[in-house]
Every structure is written in C-alpha cells, then in structure tokens.
Amino acid sequence: MSSQRARLEKSALERLAERIRTADRGWFFAAIAQDVAERRQQRGLSQRELAERVGTTQSAIARLERGGRPPRIDTLLRIADALDCDLAVELRPRR
Numbered sequence: 818m819s820s821q822r823a824r825l826e827k828s829a830l831e832r833l834a835e836r837i838r839t840a841d842r843g844w845f846f847a848a849i850a851q852d853v854a855e856r857r858q859q860r861g862l863s864q865r866e867l868a869e870r871v872g873t874t875q876s877a878i879a880r881l882e883r884g885g886r887p888p889r890i891d892t893l894l895r896i897a898d899a900l901d902c903d904l905a906v907e908l909r910p911r912r
Contacts, residue, residue: 829882830854847884849893854882856900870899 830851857867864882865875872895881888897904
C-alpha cells in the first residue's frame with residue numbers, strides 16, 4: 818500500500834472514529850463500519866478487492882465504511898466471510 822493511500826485511509830478511519838464518538842443512534846452501524854475498514858486493511862485488501870470477494874461494488878464498500886448507510890445482514894454475512902470473520906449480533910435488555 819502506498820504511503821499516500823495509507824494516509825488517506827487512516828484519515829478516513831479517524832473521521833469514522835469521530836463520528837462514532839459524537840453519534841447517538843448511528844453508533845452501532847458506525848462501529849461495524851470501523852470494524853470492516855480495520856479488518857480489510859489488516860488483511861491488505863483494497864475496497865475494490867473486498868467488493869469483488871463480497872460480490873458488490875467498491876462504492877458500496879466505501880459507503881459502508883463511511884457509515885453512509887446501514888448495511889443489510891446478508892451483506893454483513895458476505896463481508897464477514899470475505900474477511901474470514903464471524904458476525905456476532907446480540908440483543909441486550911435496555912437499562
């Protein structure tokens with residue numbers, strides 16, 4: 818990965834982290850978006866490469882990583898599979 822691309826992606830992750838800290842209802846999807854971006858980068862995949870593995874477009878992965886739109890569960894399952902991860906969703910009683 819080029820150093821410029823790494824800086825741009827780090828900047829995107831920093832912006833996403835800020836959105837997570839300041840959001841109230843969208844925090845759950847923002848946290849998922851951050852996990853996807855971090856795991857994709859750890860595996861050395863570009864957004865385009867992940868999109869190809871998932872069967873979607875690079876722009877859809879970019880939107881997900883920006884927290885632009887909540888992902889569907891079936892999409893998250895394909896992403897988890899492509900990143901060699903398990904998807905865990907849980908319900909907890911409210912306080």
